[in-house]
Amino acid sequence: MSWKENVRQVEPYTPGEQPKDQNVIKLNTNENPYGPSDKVKNYALDFDLLRKYPDPAASDLVNALADYHHVDPAQVFVGVGSDDVLAMAFLTFFNSGHPILFPDISYSFYPVWAELYKIPFKTPALTEDFRIEPSDYLAENGGVVFPNPNAPTARLLPLDAVEKIVAGNPDVVVIVDEAYIDFAPEGSSALSLVDKYENLLVVRTFSKSRSMAGLRIGYAIGQKDLIACMQAVKYSFNSYTMNRPSILYGCASVADDEYFRSTVGKIVATREWFSEELKKLGFLVIPSAANFVFASHSTVPAEEIFREARDHGIFFRYFKQPRIDNYLRITIGTDEEMKAVVSFLLDILHKK
Amino acid sequence: MSWKENVRQVEPYTPGEQPKDQNVIKLNTNENPYGPSDKVKNYALDFDLLRKYPDPAASDLVNALADYHHVDPAQVFVGVGSDDVLAMAFLTFFNSGHPILFPDISYSFYPVWAELYKIPFKTPALTEDFRIEPSDYLAENGGVVFPNPNAPTARLLPLDAVEKIVAGNPDVVVIVDEAYIDFAPEGSSALSLVDKYENLLVVRTFSKSRSMAGLRIGYAIGQKDLIACMQAVKYSFNSYTMNRPSILYGCASVADDEYFRSTVGKIVATREWFSEELKKLGFLVIPSAANFVFASHSTVPAEEIFREARDHGIFFRYFKQPRIDNYLRITIGTDEEMKAVVSFLLDILHKK
Numbered sequence: 001m002s003w004k005e006n007v008r009q010v011e012p013y014t015p016g017e018q019p020k021d022q023n024v025i026k027l028n029t030n031e032n033p034y035g036p037s038d039k040v041k042n043y044a045l046d047f048d049l050l051r052k053y054p055d056p057a058a059s060d061l062v063n064a065l066a067d068y069h070h071v072d073p074a075q076v077f078v079g080v081g082s083d084d085v086l087a088m089a090f091l092t093f094f095n096s097g098h099p100i101l102f103p104d105i106s107y108s109f110y111p112v113w114a115e116l117y118k119i120p121f122k123t124p125a126l127t128e129d130f131r132i133e134p135s136d137y138l139a140e141n142g143g144v145v146f147p148n149p150n151a152p153t154a155r156l157l158p159l160d161a162v163e164k165i166v167a168g169n170p171d172v173v174v175i176v177d178e179a180y181i182d183f184a185p186e187g188s189s190a191l192s193l194v195d196k197y198e199n200l201l202v203v204r205t206f207s208k209s210r211s212m213a214g215l216r217i218g219y220a221i222g223q224k225d226l227i228a229c230m231q232a233v234k235y236s237f238n239s240y241t242m243n244r245p246s247i248l249y250g251c252a253s254v255a256d257d258e259y260f261r262s263t264v265g266k267i268v269a270t271r272e273w274f275s276e277e278l279k280k281l282g283f284l285v286i287p288s289a290a291n292f293v294f295a296s297h298s299t300v301p302a303e304e305i306f307r308e309a310r311d312h313g314i315f316f317r318y319f320k321q322p323r324i325d326n327y328l329r330i331t332i333g334t335d336e337e338m339k340a341v342v343s344f345l346l347d348i349l350h351k352k
Numbered sequence: 353m354s355w356k357e358n359v360r361q362v363e364p365y366t367p368g369e370q371p372k373d374q375n376v377i378k379l380n381t382n383e384n385p386y387g388p389s390d391k392v393k394n395y396a397l398d399f400d401l402l403r404k405y406p407d408p409a410a411s412d413l414v415n416a417l418a419d420y421h422h423v424d425p426a427q428v429f430v431g432v433g434s435d436d437v438l439a440m441a442f443l444t445f446f447n448s449g450h451p452i453l454f455p456d457i458s459y460s461f462y463p464v465w466a467e468l469y470k471i472p473f474k475t476p477a478l479t480e481d482f483r484i485e486p487s488d489y490l491a492e493n494g495g496v497v498f499p500n501p502n503a504p505t506a507r508l509l510p511l512d513a514v515e516k517i518v519a520g521n522p523d524v525v526v527i528v529d530e531a532y533i534d535f536a537p538e539g540s541s542a543l544s545l546v547d548k549y550e551n552l553l554v555v556r557t558f559s560k561s562r563s564m565a566g567l568r569i570g571y572a573i574g575q576k577d578l579i580a581c582m583q584a585v586k587y588s589f590n591s592y593t594m595n596r597p598s599i600l601y602g603c604a605s606v607a608d609d610e611y612f613r614s615t616v617g618k619i620v621a622t623r624e625w626f627s628e629e630l631k632k633l634g635f636l637v638i639p640s641a642a643n644f645v646f647a648s649h650s651t652v653p654a655e656e657i658f659r660e661a662r663d664h665g666i667f668f669r670y671f672k673q674p675r676i677d678n679y680l681r682i683t684i685g686t687d688e689e690m691k692a693v694v695s696f697l698l699d700i701l702h703k704k
Contacts, residue, residue: 001523003551004577006448006494013587018407026404035400048387050566050601052378053559055370080432083590091468096358116443116588142358171353199355207405214402214596225356235365236468238435244566245597249402 013112019315025340027331028315030151030180030292032211034263034334037256040212040249050244056235058242064254065219069191074224077231078250080241082179082205082218086145087113089201089220092233093173094119098142103132105324107147107177126150130286130294132157134164145175149184152319152329154288162190166197173226175201180290182209182264183271188289191221198223208291209264210253217242217250267291271332277342281349292331294324300352302326308348314341365464371667377692379683380667382503382532382644384563386615386686389608392564392601402596408587410594416606417571421543426576429583430602432593434531434557434570438497439465441553441572444585445525446471450494455484457676459499459529478502482638482646484509486516497527501536504671504681506640514542518549525578527553532642534561534616535623540641543573550575560643561616562605569594569602619643623684629694633701644683646676652704654678660700666693 017028035041058078066073079085090113094100099120102110106123114121124136130153137144144165149156166174174197176190181204190202201222207213220230234241242250253260275285275293283295296302306318306328317329332338369380387393410430418425431437442465446452451472454462458475466473476488482505489496496517501508518526526549528542533556542554553574559565572582586593594602605612627637627645635647648654658670658680669681684690 003445003495003523003525004581006445006524007581008444008447008585010584010588013591018405029405031405032403034403036402040402041399047393050388050392051384051386051563053370053381053383053565054568080590080593080595083592087589092360093355093358095360112588116585143355171355172358173355211403213405213592216406216592216595229356229359232362233360233468236362236464237439238432239365240435240565240568241432243432243568243595243598246595 008116010116011112013109017315021313024313024315025333025337026315027333027337027341028317029213030208030290030331031213032208032263032267032291033332033337034211034266036211036249037253037259039252039256039259043249043252045245045248053240054242054244054247056239058247061217061242061247061250064251068254069221071194071221072224075194075221075227077220077227077234078242079218079234081207081216082177082203083109084216084241085203085218085220086175086177088230088234088237089173089175089203090114090119091117092230094143096142096172098140100143100145101137101139101141102145103150105130105150105153107151110145126153130155132161134161134168137165138168141169141172143172143174144169145177147177147179148188148190149180149289151180151290152292152294152317152324152327153286154180154290154292154294155286156184156188156289159188159190159192163193166190166193166200170199173199173201175203177203179203179205179208183268183291184289194221194223198225201226206250206253210260211263212249212253215246215249217246267332270335270338274332274338274342281342281345292329294327294329296327297349300349302328305345305348309344312344314344360468362468363464365461369667373665376665376667377685377689378667379685379689379693380669381565382560382642382683383565384560384615384619384643385684385689386563386618388563388601389605389611391604391608391611395601395604397597397600405592406594406596406599408591410599413569413594413599413602416603420606421573423546423573424576427546427573427579429572429579429586430594431570431572431586433559433568434529434555435461436568436593437555437570437572438527438529440582440586440589441525441527441555442466442471443469444582446495448494448524450492452495452497453489453491453493454497455502457482457502457505459503462497478505482507484513486513486520489517490520493521493524495524495526496521497529499529499531500540500542501532501641503532503642504644504646504669504676504679505638506532506642506644506646507638508536508540508641511540511542511544515545518542518545518552522551525551525553527555529555531555531557531560535620535643536641546573546575550577553578558602558605562612563615564601564605567598567601569598619684622687622690626684626690626694633694633697644681646679646681648679649701652701654680657697657700661696664696666696
């Protein structure tokens with residue numbers, strides 16, 4: 001016998017490429033091209049307080065988010081990025097023998113968490129044009145989770161369809177992972193349904209629209225009972241997950257709504273322009289409600305474009321997976337970066 | 353039916369009291385009374401980089417720790433405080449049907465993680481004078497974990513006894529939780545055994561000796577195979593646990609060994625002086641190798657002292673548990689703080 005026999009067996013997950021070279025156009029991990037708010041940059045951190053444990057409830061940040069979203073602080077759960085929040089939600093809520101449901105094309109971490117926590121799962125197929133079909137999620141199940149807008153497709157599920165899934169599953173928790181919702185039209189978020197459905201959990205992140213991927217802040221909003229269950233599990237895992245910089249810079253970010261709205265607006269405008277340019281170049285572009293586009297060229301294979309771009313210091317994301325292996329996921333950068341991308345694409349497509 | 357039926361059932365863990373008032377003498381959570389190194393305070397964080405994901409491998413910090421401890425970087429695992437590291441180790445290694453073993457009086461999080469992950473456990477009793485008896489840990493088991501020095505007793509298990517436990521359990525992982533080892537005599541750490549035993553994991557934290565509880569940094573050192581298993585589970589949970597401030601300020605802290613040694617030295621000197629003063633006041637003091645002492649008064653009940661101290665703005669830790677409910681755990685603060693404590697104790701004990 002050996003200690004190795006009792007090791008939890010998992011497929012090691014490989015995170016996206018993080019090129020060390022700063023002189024690349026990095027459009028592969030859906031980061032925000034603009035830095036965080038000046039209120040963050042100018043916040044004076046009291047270093048002497050680092051010797052003390054942070055507030056385990058991260059109350060300052062929880063209160064700031066509750067204020068911002070007009071909910072009670074007891075309805076807010078914060079964690080180390082939305083990955084931490086989602087992992088805690090899987091561990092907390094998905095304990096029935098029934099399979100949980102998420103789309104076949106979706107955030108690649110869902111099956112990883114399911115395997116880690118030994119949760120059975122099924123993956124209903126998106127339609128041909130990458131739409132979630134709500135009726136697929138009404139079969140008996142142990143829970144439902146999907147990103148909205150979906151990743152990597154960028155497609156938004158309209159709120160009435162989201163509600164159909166939540167309303168049709170009163171006996172399980174439905175998690176709507178809204179990592180990219182700030183880039184979608186107003187009124188798309190399931191937050192407006194939280195008061196109505198006790199089984200709905202909405203998850204958000206500071207990594208995309210708030211330019212703070214490097215700080216690791218995610219949060220969830222739901223009714224108090226749901227959040228209390230997550231808190232109990234979180235306190236059984238690690239009392240102090242949010243460090244002082246996360247709590248304090250996080251609050252500073254929430255306090256600057258003007259900057260937040262202006263950078264989100266810029267990215268949405270760039271996305272609309274860039275999508276049109278891609279179409280002119282012969283790409284099929286899935287309508288995007290996120291800070292990235294998902295596109296496939298009519299004649300040149302995605303993998304070929306992906307490799308040539310990387311050789312030119314332009315990083316896209318490419319998934320060698322059934323159904324999407326002819327698509328590229330391209331993060332929206334600055335106007336200058338996207339113009340450079342268009343000019344690169346024009347150049348290489350011309351040579352084919 | 354309801355979603356509530358499938359919620360993971362846990363005893364919500366309540367973290368230690370964090371008084372908001374800054375004018376108290378806070379000796380209840382084993383924090384360091386001295387701030388972090390000037391190298392941390394003067395580190396210029398590049399805020400624009402917060403928009404990017406941190407390095408998922410936290411390589412800068414891992415390399416700094418590997419250099420510091422003269423091990424290979426592949427032998428180092430970092431996490432969000434040692435609680436995160438320990439929780440990941442429980443999830444990774446304790447999957448047999450046999451109960452894991454830890455002392456009856458020990459870190460209160462061990463049974464919480466065991467319940468969270470549904471791991472059976474047994475708790476061999478410490479001796480009357482709070483010693484770990486190595487032979488208690490040689491029965492068939494699913495793994496072993498203990499703090500050294502133990503918490504809340506502050507007692508050190510000599511290295512030869514630690515080795516007896518590690519060597520006697522080749523088929524399971526033995527975790528030695530060295531949160532307080534920097535305050536123990538040189539040569540006490542099980543790190544010197546890591547090359548010899550593939551089943552040994554040594555866990556450390558920046559929260560005590562490195563004055564960085566507010567940053568949340570913990571780490572583990574073991575042989576490469578052991579660390580690789582933990583990495584696989586960690587990457588299946590959350591790729592990016594260490595935020596940029598943790599990685600960068602953590603490196604700055606490791607770079608200032610002189611400051612580290614000087615503050616640890618001051619705390620050890622204060623502890624020795626304070627322990628003698630307590631004895632003069634009629635306390636039984638368990639010999640401490642940590643940054644706190646565990647003490648019981650010959651005539652006045654611990655709970656009474658605990659309450660009166662709190663009324664005077666002095667926070668100790670009191671555990672209302674069998675065997676230790678007449679003991680106080682008192683963190684070592686500055687000389688000034690400990691003099692104030694002695695004078696307070698002199699005062700109230702006089703009145704009894």
